[in-house]
Amino acid sequence: MRAIAIAVLWGLTLVPAPAFMAFAAAQAAEPGRTPLPAIAIEKPGQCVEPKDVMRRDHMKLLKHQRDKTLHQGIRTKPHSLNECISCHASQKTGSVTGAGGFCQSCHDYAAVKLDCWDCHQPKPGQKTAAGVKP
Amino acid sequence: MSGDMNRRGFIAAGAALAGLTLAPGIRLIEIASAKPDNEPVTSKVRWGLLIDTTRCQSGCTECVAACGKENGLGEVKKPRTDAQWIRKIDLKELKTGRAVSLPMMCQHCANPPCVDVCPTGASFKRADGIVLVDRHICIGCRYCMMACPYKARSFVHEPHSDQNPEVPRGQGCVEGCTLCVHRVDRGGAPACVEACAAAGHNAMLFGDLNDPESAIAKRIREVKTTQVRADLKLDLGVRYEGI
Amino acid sequence: MASSASYVETQSRTGAFWGLLALGGLFMLAAFAAFLHFEHSGHVVTGMDNQIVWGLPHVFAVFLIVAASGVLNVASIGSVFGKPAYKARAPLSGLLALAMMAGGLAVLAADLGRPDRLVVAMTHFNFKSIFALNMMFYSGFFAIVAAYLVTLMDRSLAGYNKVLGFLAFFWRLALTTATGSIFGFLVARSAYGSALMAPMFIIYSFAYGLAAFLIVQGSMYAWNNLKLDEGILARMKNLLAVFVGAALYFTAVMHLTSLYFARQTDYERFLLLDGGIYTAAFWLGQVLIGGILPLVLLFAPGATQTRVIAASVLVVLGGLAQMFVTIVGGQAFPLEIFPGYAISSSFQDGIVNAYSPVIGEFALGFGGIALAFLITVVAVRVLRFLPQDDFAALKAED
Numbered sequence: 205m206r207a208i209a210i211a212v213l214w215g216l217t218l219v220p221a222p223a224f225m226a227f228a229a230a231q232a233a234e235p236g237r238t239p240l241p242a243i244a245i246e247k248p249g250q251c252v253e254p255k256d257v258m259r260r261d262h263m264k265l266l267k268h269q270r271d272k273t274l275h276q277g278i279r280t281k282p283h284s285l286n287e288c289i290s291c292h293a294s295q296k297t298g299s300v301t302g303a304g305g306f307c308q309s310c311h312d313y314a315a316v317k318l319d320c321w322d323c324h325q326p327k328p329g330q331k332t333a334a335g336v337k338p
Numbered sequence: 339m340s341g342d343m344n345r346r347g348f349i350a351a352g353a354a355l356a357g358l359t360l361a362p363g364i365r366l367i368e369i370a371s372a373k374p375d376n377e378p379v380t381s382k383v384r385w386g387l388l389i390d391t392t393r394c395q396s397g398c399t400e401c402v403a404a405c406g407k408e409n410g411l412g413e414v415k416k417p418r419t420d421a422q423w424i425r426k427i428d429l430k431e432l433k434t435g436r437a438v439s440l441p442m443m444c445q446h447c448a449n450p451p452c453v454d455v456c457p458t459g460a461s462f463k464r465a466d467g468i469v470l471v472d473r474h475i476c477i478g479c480r481y482c483m484m485a486c487p488y489k490a491r492s493f494v495h496e497p498h499s500d501q502n503p504e505v506p507r508g509q510g511c512v513e514g515c516t517l518c519v520h521r522v523d524r525g526g527a528p529a530c531v532e533a534c535a536a537a538g539h540n541a542m543l544f545g546d547l548n549d550p551e552s553a554i555a556k557r558i559r560e561v562k563t564t565q566v567r568a569d570l571k572l573d574l575g576v577r578y579e580g581i
Numbered sequence: 582m583a584s585s586a587s588y589v590e591t592q593s594r595t596g597a598f599w600g601l602l603a604l605g606g607l608f609m610l611a612a613f614a615a616f617l618h619f620e621h622s623g624h625v626v627t628g629m630d631n632q633i634v635w636g637l638p639h640v641f642a643v644f645l646i647v648a649a650s651g652v653l654n655v656a657s658i659g660s661v662f663g664k665p666a667y668k669a670r671a672p673l674s675g676l677l678a679l680a681m682m683a684g685g686l687a688v689l690a691a692d693l694g695r696p697d698r699l700v701v702a703m704t705h706f707n708f709k710s711i712f713a714l715n716m717m718f719y720s721g722f723f724a725i726v727a728a729y730l731v732t733l734m735d736r737s738l739a740g741y742n743k744v745l746g747f748l749a750f751f752w753r754l755a756l757t758t759a760t761g762s763i764f765g766f767l768v769a770r771s772a773y774g775s776a777l778m779a780p781m782f783i784i785y786s787f788a789y790g791l792a793a794f795l796i797v798q799g800s801m802y803a804w805n806n807l808k809l810d811e812g813i814l815a816r817m818k819n820l821l822a823v824f825v826g827a828a829l830y831f832t833a834v835m836h837l838t839s840l841y842f843a844r845q846t847d848y849e850r851f852l853l854l855d856g857g858i859y860t861a862a863f864w865l866g867q868v869l870i871g872g873i874l875p876l877v878l879l880f881a882p883g884a885t886q887t888r889v890i891a892a893s894v895l896v897v898l899g900g901l902a903q904m905f906v907t908i909v910g911g912q913a914f915p916l917e918i919f920p921g922y923a924i925s926s927s928f929q930d931g932i933v934n935a936y937s938p939v940i941g942e943f944a945l946g947f948g949g950i951a952l953a954f955l956i957t958v959v960a961v962r963v964l965r966f967l968p969q970d971d972f973a974a975l976k977a978e979d
Contacts, residue, residue, distance in 0.1 A: 206734065209734070209960075209963065210731055210734055210735055213727040213728075213730050213731050214727070216723050216724065216727035217723070217724040217727045217728050218724075219723040219724055219727075220717070220720035220721055220723070220724055224472070244563040245410060245608075262829060263586050270474065272378075273470070274470065274472055274474075275462065275464065276378035276379060276464075276465070277373075277464065277519070277523045278375065278376060278377070278525070279375045279520075279523050280375045280376045281375070286503050286504070303924075319941075322497075322509065322510075323473055323501065323506040323507055323508030324501065324503075325499075325500075325503040325506070328501040328502075328503060329502060329823070341863075344860065351887055383701075392627040402809065402927075408772045411716055416625070417628040417927055417928070417929070418631065418632070419624070419625050422631070422927065422928050423716060424929070425928045425930075426926060427919075427921040427925070427926040427930055428924070428925050429919055429923070429924065430920055430922060430924075431921060431923075432921055432922065432923055433921070438922075442918070442926070451767075451768065451769065452711075454709050454710065454766075455710050455711065455712060456707050456710055456712075457702060457706070457707060457713040457715075457716060458701055458702055458705040458707060458713070459704070459705055459706070459707035459710075475698070475701050475705050476694070476698075477693050477694065477695050477696075477698045477699070477701055477702050479693055479694070479702075479712065480634040480694070481710075481763075483631070483634045483714050484634060484767055484770070484912070485634065485766075485767055485768075485769065486769065486916055487768070487769030487916070487918065489631075489632075489916055489918070489928060492626065492631050492636060494694070495623045495624045495625035495630070495631075496622070496623040496625045497622075497623060499855050509623045509694070510620075510623070510624075510693075510694030510695040511695065525614055534956075541959045566918060566919065567918065569766060572638075581919075
């Protein structure tokens with residue numbers, strides 16, 4: 205008992221270490237059925253990067269762009285989330301989320317939770333261009 | 339794409355015309371040549387606002403409504419918990435009874451207390467002086483709200499789904515006036531400034547404080563302007579005239 | 582040194598033990614329900630709003646964190662200042678420090694707008710922020726106190742005990758300085774922005790921590806049908822009285838200096854005279870219940886264990902009242918943006934902000950206490966934390 209307690213206490217000394225990183229991996233997946241991803245490309249044409257790059261690295265591209273946009277005001281279009289949405293939103297639902305949504309169907313399949321939509325609008329909208337009073 | 343460019347060019351021309359019709363020496367909207375999209379903002383520019391309280395009408399809330407529309411905040415239905423990036427304040431001097439009305443929003447300090455206190459660095463100041471919240475790393479601790487001398491920040495108390503695509507915002511993060519950064523980066527002016535002009539009050543002037551030739555810099559050279567709580571020495575981007 | 586055979590095991594009364602666990606578990610469950618409710622619906626369902634941004638959860642959390650650093654003082658007096666009566670209490674003191682820190686931090690994390698981003702808070706640091714500094718102090722506190730406890734329990738490491746005792750002592754002083762500075766650095770608000778906040782929080786932590794220790798120690802002795810040595814009881818009660826008196830002194834100095842500055846008199850009038858519940862919480866809670874009554878109980882002749890515990894409970898209640906006054910009262914008073922003007926707006930400018938906490942906020946706060954309670958009850962059950970006095974050494978000291 206004493207040895208266990210000492211081991212626990214030693215474990216506690218690791219609290220400041222990135223033991224907390226484990227929490228990130230613990231992002232829970234949606235329970236229930238496992239629908240296969242329905243990747244519908246409604247607007248045929250060339251994406252901003254080759255398909256295999258997009259499949260593997262789209263999150264890196266988005267994160268890189270997000271920091272540049274927010275902190276440096278760089279608003280180039282190719283890797284911007286809004287551009288992804290305006291091209292990939294379903295013509296039926298007008299969104300990249302929901303059943304069959306371009307983002308959601310694949311993320312459901314891969315069991316990777318998306319929290320983009322807590323803040324970002326998953327539907328392309330009327331952009332208020334500079335200087336225009338809507 | 340090209341349609342977009344044309345539209346923007348047209349608007350700029352229209353705004354320039356509108357600018358010319360104003361009083362001599364004062365252009366309402368700075369037609370800053372929009373920086374190219376792929377270039378970062380620099381500290382050569384310091385965006386600022388000059389608010390002429392003698393032109394600001396008590397009871398007029400055009401700027402507030404425009405902000406709500408532009409940034410997807412909507413109307414204030416729950417005054418305790420709804421976000422208010424800009425609000426109209428009515429002042430009455432205690433001794434003399436002199437009344438002043440003015441809009442209050444993030445003052446975009448050069449030395450922002452919210453940035454100092456933020457534990458994760460989510461609260462930050464861009465090179466061009468605009469103070470923003472990086473919601474990707476905001477944990478919702480609200481310490482910046484405790485630190486702000488102007489109550490310029492709001493906490494998002496409820497889930498939202500009606501965001502303007504260019505202004506992402508959601509439950510659990512703190513937010514405040516962005517000076518309509520998405521418009522400014524494309525050479526535009528904040529929505530409140532345009533609305534004030536459209537209503538015919540012309541009480542708000544937006545521009546580059548660092549550019550000696552800008553209308554705002556000229557005006558600040560000419561008339562006495564005030565920084566609110568100047569005793570805190572925060573070097574504000576928003577100045578007031580007539581208080 | 583007392584041999585380890587003289588430790589009294591607390592293996593009896595199994596039913597009552599499970600009862601305690603169930604009681605603590607119920608409070609934890611309520612807190613968890615409140616946490617899920619707040620995070621699902623947003624803070625709109627709490628009493629907190631854009632004016633009172635920190636409410637009851639923060640009152641409990643900051644109290645627990647401050648008391649956690651204070652409770653470690655008992656160990657420090659033993660290890661750093663070499664007092665045998667306190668040395669015997671070092672393990673319990675360290676345990677309580679860990680338990681209360683865990684409780685306080687849990688409440689703080691549960692109230693975040695984005696608790697799912699706790700990992701962000703652990704990986705992104707703005708080193709200018711006193712809050713970020715606090716996070717490092719808190720996590721370091723766990724490490725240092727845990728290592729210190731190891732040196733107390735593992736004889737082979739006893740040589741490091743003194744060093745770690747010193748480290749823990751200075752660490753906890755720095756930690757409470759940083760905690761007080763969370764408020765001390767808020768220059769804009771009348772209630773805060775004073776360098777006095779940091780030392781005052783240290784004194785508060787001494788009083789709250791020792792009071793919490795005396796309550797737990799008293800309960801453990803009662804549980805085991807033991808009687809605390811009268812000499813030790815007298816020493817500890819006198820120490821508590823000194824801390825409570827010092828806390829009162831700092832409170833008085835804080836408000837008197839504040840009254841001296843003309844720009845602060847409006848706030849002082851609010852707090853001391855017409856602040857309604859905040860005035861009541863200050864005079865009745867912080868000063869009377871948390872200060873004067875405990876002093877009367879402690880200094881009245883013929884102190885008994887029961888009376889010391891009663892005084893300690895009052896100090897804890899007064900401490901919660903003090904945190905309520907400091908945290909919520911400081912926000913309730915309108916922020917002065919335009920001195921010399923009457924101000925009105927749609928954003929509650931110029932009015933005293935109302936705050937009516939919902940039951941979930943109480944649940945969250947008590948959940949922090951319950952977590953500390955559960956950790957303590959289990960640890961005390963499985964390990965020997967009951968103070969083992971070496972009366973020969975005590976006598977030699979006298």
